[in-house]
Every structure is written in structure tokens, then in C-alpha cells.
Amino acid sequence: MIGFDVTGFILSWAVFFSIYSILAISLNLETGLTGMANFGKVAFYGLGAYFTGYVSIELFLRLHGLDYPIYSTDAIVALGKLSAEQPSLNLSVFLLTLVGSFLFAGAIGFLIMLPALRVGPAFFGITVLSFGEMLRIFLRHYRAVGATYGLTGIPHPLAWVGGTFHKELGFALIALSLLIFTYIYAQRITNSPLGRLLKAIRDDETATLYLGKNVPIVKGKVLFIGSGMAGVAGCLYAYYLGSITPNAFLPAVTFEVWAMMLLGGVGNNRGAILGAGIVTFLDRSTAALNFIFPNLIIDPNFIRWMLIGMIIVVVLLFKPEGIIKEEYVWTPAWRLLEAKAEARRKAFKELVRRLIKRR
Amino acid sequence: MLTFLEFINAVWIGSVYFISAAGLTLSYRVTRILNFAYTNMITLGAYLAVILTLNGTGNLLVLIPIVFVAGSLLAIGMHYFVFSRLMSLKATPLMLMASSIGIWIFLKYVYYGIVGYLQRAWKVGLYQATPNLNLDWGLNAYGVELSGAFVASIALAAASILSLYLFLIKTRMGKALRAVADNPSLAEVSGIPSEKVMYVTWFIAGGLASLSGLMWALFSIVTPEVGDSLILEIFAVSVIGGLYSIPMTAFGAYVISGAENLLMPILHDTIGLEVSFRPFIAFFTLLVVILIKPPLGAAGALPYRFRLRRRER
Numbered sequence: 001m002i003g004f005d006v007t008g009f010i011l012s013w014a015v016f017f018s019i020y021s022i023l024a025i026s027l028n029l030e031t032g033l034t035g036m037a038n039f040g041k042v043a044f045y046g047l048g049a050y051f052t053g054y055v056s057i058e059l060f061l062r063l064h065g066l067d068y069p070i071y072s073t074d075a076i077v078a079l080g081k082l083s084a085e086q087p088s089l090n091l092s093v094f095l096l097t098l099v100g101s102f103l104f105a106g107a108i109g110f111l112i113m114l115p116a117l118r119v120g121p122a123f124f125g126i127t128v129l130s131f132g133e134m135l136r137i138f139l140r141h142y143r144a145v146g147a148t149y150g151l152t153g154i155p156h157p158l159a160w161v162g163g164t165f166h167k168e169l170g171f172a173l174i175a176l177s178l179l180i181f182t183y184i185y186a187q188r189i190t191n192s193p194l195g196r197l198l199k200a201i202r203d204d205e206t207a208t209l210y211l212g213k214n215v216p217i218v219k220g221k222v223l224f225i226g227s228g229m230a231g232v233a234g235c236l237y238a239y240y241l242g243s244i245t246p247n248a249f250l251p252a253v254t255f256e257v258w259a260m261m262l263l264g265g266v267g268n269n270r271g272a273i274l275g276a277g278i279v280t281f282l283d284r285s286t287a288a289l290n291f292i293f294p295n296l297i298i299d300p301n302f303i304r305w306m307l308i309g310m311i312i313v314v315v316l317l318f319k320p321e322g323i324i325k326e327e328y329v330w331t332p333a334w335r336l337l338e339a340k341a342e343a344r345r346k347a348f349k350e351l352v353r354r355l356i357k358r359r
Numbered sequence: 360m361l362t363f364l365e366f367i368n369a370v371w372i373g374s375v376y377f378i379s380a381a382g383l384t385l386s387y388r389v390t391r392i393l394n395f396a397y398t399n400m401i402t403l404g405a406y407l408a409v410i411l412t413l414n415g416t417g418n419l420l421v422l423i424p425i426v427f428v429a430g431s432l433l434a435i436g437m438h439y440f441v442f443s444r445l446m447s448l449k450a451t452p453l454m455l456m457a458s459s460i461g462i463w464i465f466l467k468y469v470y471y472g473i474v475g476y477l478q479r480a481w482k483v484g485l486y487q488a489t490p491n492l493n494l495d496w497g498l499n500a501y502g503v504e505l506s507g508a509f510v511a512s513i514a515l516a517a518a519s520i521l522s523l524y525l526f527l528i529k530t531r532m533g534k535a536l537r538a539v540a541d542n543p544s545l546a547e548v549s550g551i552p553s554e555k556v557m558y559v560t561w562f563i564a565g566g567l568a569s570l571s572g573l574m575w576a577l578f579s580i581v582t583p584e585v586g587d588s589l590i591l592e593i594f595a596v597s598v599i600g601g602l603y604s605i606p607m608t609a610f611g612a613y614v615i616s617g618a619e620n621l622l623m624p625i626l627h628d629t630i631g632l633e634v635s636f637r638p639f640i641a642f643f644t645l646l647v648v649i650l651i652k653p654p655l656g657a658a659g660a661l662p663y664r665f666r667l668r669r670r671e672r
Contacts, residue, residue, distance in 0.1 A: 037453045039460075115650055121453045122393050126598075127649050130591055130642040137642075141633055255460055262457065299475065305468040312461025316454055317444055 018175035024260040024272035026229035032267035035202030040128030044227040046249035048101035048234025053151035071146040076153035083155035094157035101235040102228040109227025113220035139246040150245030191330040265322030373616030374516040380596040382567030388540035389560040396462040398586025404572025412491040430569020434561040512574040595645035
């Protein structure tokens with residue numbers, strides 16, 4: 001256990017937990033609620049990350065009047081100096097890219113709606129999966145975003161804070177607050193009339209269509225929101241690591257998120273967060289295992305991926321509903337009934353108490 | 360300029376695509392599962408070819424049945440342990456596909472673990488290996504030289520497709536298989552044991568996948584990622600065939616392989632496109648085919664159309 005940093009472990013786990021929870025919640029909106037198998041989650045995650053990296057580096061360099069190409073060494077050195085100078089610039093670029101990556105990834109997700117309408121759930125999965133792979137291959141060869149080397153030197157929003165610990169803690173808090181915001185937003189959607197419509201589409205698309213609902217547009221909306229959330233997760237990832245390469249966005253990431261959603265509970269946002277917590281903890285602890293015992297017979301990385309594959313199969317076989325079951329939609333009518341029942345219960349208790357007193 | 364070698368490669372890779380896509384199409388038609396774990400059968404075939412010929416006395420005729428049966432057993436095991444149970448739980452096609460992805464990841468890293476272990480134990484490089492087969496002979500006719508490995512794999516492909524055809528057309532089981540593929544409920548009512556038919560299908564499909572892995576090993580380097588690098592191309596080929604027709608699958612296989620091996624060098628020479636953009640072609644074809652002419656039924660889609668509503672006058 002020499003040199004194993006417990007606080008660092010917890011902080012990095014908190015950041016990865018937030019990133020993956022946001023991904024799992026967005027996948028849950030698309031797959032758990034609407035029934036669209038999104039096997040290309042990683043594409044939108046990568047789009048968000050690349051948007052963030054590109055825009056923030058470009059803005060930093062151009063606002064300071066430097067015209068190095070973004071993948072040059074000069075640019076990386078300059079970014080390292082510049083990022084600690086103006087806190088207001090750092091934070092405003094962070095906010096801008098956060099919103100921008102939501103809109104950018106969301107818009108592309110909305111365009112993916114076209115194939116979604118033509119083919120059924122399984123083929124939609126394959127279409128989106130191959131879209132993700134195409135995007136990755138494209139990024140690997142596109143010189144403007146650094147090709148195979150990716151983007152390096154993305155200015156950390158809290159680079160001006162002195163001390164690594166405070167910086168990490170601040171970023172973990174930002175990530176966790178974004179997760180809470182996403183959770184509340186997803187919960188509002190789930191418990192709204194839109195949420196009920198989504199569940200109707202999942203359970204019987206034809207019937208929903210014949211009830212006069214515009215199913216294609218609704219699916220497009222959900223893809224916009226879900227992809228936008230994945231974009232936000234990508235934005236956090238880019239800022240946290242400071243450098244991104246195309247090979248960080250392999251299809252395997254999507255399957256990890258699937259394992260989280262299935263393990264936690266399909267159609268339940270809290271379940272998605274729980275699943276993300278468990279899987280990211282496994283992930284981080286195998287990384288720590290690698291650090292503590294350098295010479296294992298099997299690479300801990302392989303064990304981790306085997307576990308993820310096993311989680312998917314075992315959960316589907318033995319507990320298809322996941323750890324937390326899907327809940328009913330919390331509609332205004334339910335709320336009213338619940339309030340009335342609560343009032344009646346109170347009145348009954350009051351009555352009983354009075355009767356006892358009288359005696 | 361195009362060389363003769365590029366034509367040879369196009370035919371060779373096209374045959375690999377064809378054999379594996381034929382198995383995929385067959386298994387999808389009968390079981391209605393889009394099986395991503397199909398990659399593992401391909402990788403298994405390729406690795407068995409490497410591991411069984413390590414001492415240098417590999418005989419292709421002995422290797423073929425072993426590889427075929429190993430792939431079949433893997434496929435049957437998957438069906439027995441996972442798919443048949445999920446089917447009896449009335450899982451949706453989506454969840455079947457998700458489970459196949461789980462198996463895919465699990466087995467892929469099991470392979471990585473085993474290969475890494477064997478590499479340490481036997482002290483041979485296995486992460487990037489080629490099989491050791493005595494295929495040094497070649498055919499020389501009309502000034503055209505063909506290597507032994509090429510002739511062997513083309514013969515293997517032709518033989519397996521011919522026997523698949525004869526099986527489907529001539530035998531009783533083949534007819535039952537086609538009946539289940541066309542209409543499962545009607546077949547069930549007519550007294551065809553669909554469970555047994557499914558096992559037979561997996562036997563054939565797994566064997567074909569494994570054989571295509573063997574064919575791949577004859578001309579290329581084997582890594583634990585062989586299946587992964589092929590699977591999206593194979594899906595593209597199957598989708599071009601509409602996941603229905605074997606002749607159309609053959610057409611798709613040779614078109615995609617031709618585009619990758621013949622069109623790509625031309626594009627590289629004329630407009631300077633990098634050769635590593637090669638996988639783009641398959642994905643692009645897949646997207647275009649799915650958008651323009653989705654496969655038959657396309658796994659439960661509603662026929663939405665983007666049409667402007669006509670105003671009534």
C-alpha cells in the first residue's frame with residue numbers, strides 16, 4: 001500500500017461517478033423509458049468532449065492573440081501558462097462550453113432521428129453503433145482536431161486555484177452538482193406527461209401512434225435531451241483529464257454504461273445512479289489494484305471488462321428489473337390522491353387520540 | 360495503379376465476409392437474435408488455427424473439422440446457457456441483443472486472458488500470430504500465380520456454401536429450418552420442433568463463423584480483436600442482403616470487399632484519401648442501406664415516412 005492516496009482515490013471516483021451517472025441517466029431516458037436501444041452513446045459523449053476541447057483551446061489561444069495550430073507544442077506550453085491567469089475567463093469559457101456541448105451533441109442526436117424512424121429498435125442500435133465508430137475513425141484522421149494525438153492542454157476551469165487538492169475538490173463538487181441537476185431534470189421529465197408518453201411508446205408504439213401522438217417528434221426530443229446530457233458528460237471528462245484522444249471513445253464505453261443501467265434498474269433514474277456508482281467503483285478499484293500489485297497473472301483491466309460483460313448477462317438472466325424496480329409515474333392526480341389519503345389518515349389518528357383522551 | 364494482388368485480396372476478403380455473413384443471416388432469420396457474440400466464434404476459429412499449428416505440422420484437412428465443431432459448440436453453448444433461457448422469460452429482441460453484447464465483451468477478455476497466459480507459459484508471441492500451415496504450394500496457370508493459401512480458402516468457401524445450399528434445399532431438416540425462418544408460428548403448428556431447429560441453426564452458423572476466422576488466419580495476422588474488426592463489415596454485408604437472401608449477401612460481400620480493396624487505392628491516388636479511412640466504406644454503406652432500403656421488417660419498425668401532408672383542395 002505504498003503511496004496509495006485515499007483522498008485522491010475518492011475524489012477521482014467522485015468525478016468519474018458523476019460523469020458516468022449523467023451518461024447512465026441519459027441512456028435510461030432513451031432506452032429505459034422510450035425503448036430506443038442507443039448503442040452509440042459514446043458518439044455523443046465524444047462529440048461533447050471534442051467540442052469542449054476544441055472550443056476552449058481555440059478561444060484561449062485566439063483571445064490572447066496567439067495563432068499557433070492547436071496541436072503544436074507551443075500551443076500546449078502557452079495554454080499551461082495562460083490557464084492560470086484570468087479566473088473569470090476560465091469560468092466563462094467553462095460555462096460556454098458546457099452549454100455549447102449540450103446543444104451541439106443534442107443537435108446531432110436529433111439528426112440521428114432520421115434512421116431511428118425507419119428501422120426498429122435493434123437496427124437502430126446497429127445504426128448508432130456504426131455512427132459512433134465512423135465518428136471515431138473520422139476524428140482519428142481529422143488534422144484540425146489533432147488526429148491520433150487528440151487535443152492536449154485543455155484549460156482546467158479551476159487552474160487558477162492554488163494546490164492540487166483544492167482544484168480536485170472544486171472540480172468534484174462542480175461535477176456532483178451537475179449530476180444533481182441532471183437527476184432532478186430527468187426526474188421531472190419522468191414524472192411529467194411527456195414521461196408517461198415515453199413509457200407508452202416503449203410499451204406499445206402502434207397504440208401510441210393511434211392515440212394521435214406524434215411518435216417521431218417525441219423520439220427526436222428524447223434523443224436531443226439524452227445526447228445533450230451525454231455531451232455534458234463529455235465536457236466534464238475533457239476538462240477533468242485535460243487531454244482527449246479518439247481512442248478514449250471506443251464502443252466499449254457504451255457497453256459499460258449499459259451495464260450500469262441494467263444493473264441499477266431499467267426505467268429508474270435512481271437505479272442508473274446506483275449502477276454507475278457500483279461499476280465506477282469496480283473500475284477505479286481495479287485501477288488501484290493495478291497500482292498496488294503490479295504483477296498479476298491476468299491484467300486487472302481484463303478482469304474488469306469480464307465483470308462488466310458478466311454483469312450484463314447475469315442481470316438480464318436472473319434479475320431483469322435490476323436492483324431498484326421501476327416506479328409508477330408520479331402524476332398530479334396521484335399527488336392529489338396521496339394528499340387526500342394523508343389528510344384522511346391524519347383525521348383518523350386525531351379521532352382515535354380524542355377517543356382515547358375522553359376515556 | 361491497381362495490381363493483381365489487390366484483386367486477389369478483394370476476392371479473398373469478400374469470401375470471408377460472405378461465409379460469415381451467410382451464417383449471421385441464417386441465425387438471424389431462424390432465431391431473430393442480432394448476435395454480437397458472433398465475433399467470438401470468428402476469433403475462436405482464427406486462434407484455434409494458430410494454437411493447433413504451433414509445432415509446425417498443421418494439416419488444413421484436420422484443422423477444418425476441429426475448427427468447425429469448436430465454433431458450433433460455442434454457439435450452442437451460448438444458446439443453451441443464455442438465449443434459450445432469456446427466450447423462455449419472454450425477453451424482448453432488444454434485451455437479447457444486449458445479452459449478446461455482454462457475452463461478446465466477457466468472452467473477448469477471456470480470450471485476452473487465455474492468450475496472455477499461454478504466451479507466458481509457452482514463451483511464444485501469440486498476441487499477433489499467424490498459423491503454421493504447409494501451404495507452400497501454388498497454382499500456376501496461364502501466367503497467373505495463385506498461392507496455396509488462396510486456393511485453399513476459396514475452395515473452403517465454395518465447399519461450405521455448396522453444402523449449406525444442399526442442406527437447405529435437399530434435406531428434411533433444411534426444409535424445417537426454412538419453414539421456421541419464414542413463419543415460426545406456422546412451423547410450430549405444423550409440428551416442427553423449433554427448439555431443435557434453433558440448435559441445428561446455431562451448429563451451422565457457429566461453424567461457418569469459425570471457418571471464416573480460419574480463412575482470415577490464412578492470409579492475415581491473428582489478434583484477439585479479429586472478430587471485432589470484422590463484425591461491423593459483416594453486419595453491413597448482411598443488411599445489404601436484407602438479412603434474408605443468401606445470394607444478395609454474396610453480392611454485398613464482394614461489393615464491400617471490392618470497395619475496400621479496389622476503390623480505396625483509386626481514391627487514394629486520385630483525391631488523396633488516406634487508406635486508413637477504409638472502415639468508413641462499410642459503415643457508410645450500412646447507414647445508406649438502412650436509410651434508403653431498410654431490411655425486410657427491420658426488426659419491428661413502424662413504416663414512418665417523411666412526407667409533407669398534401670393539402671386537400
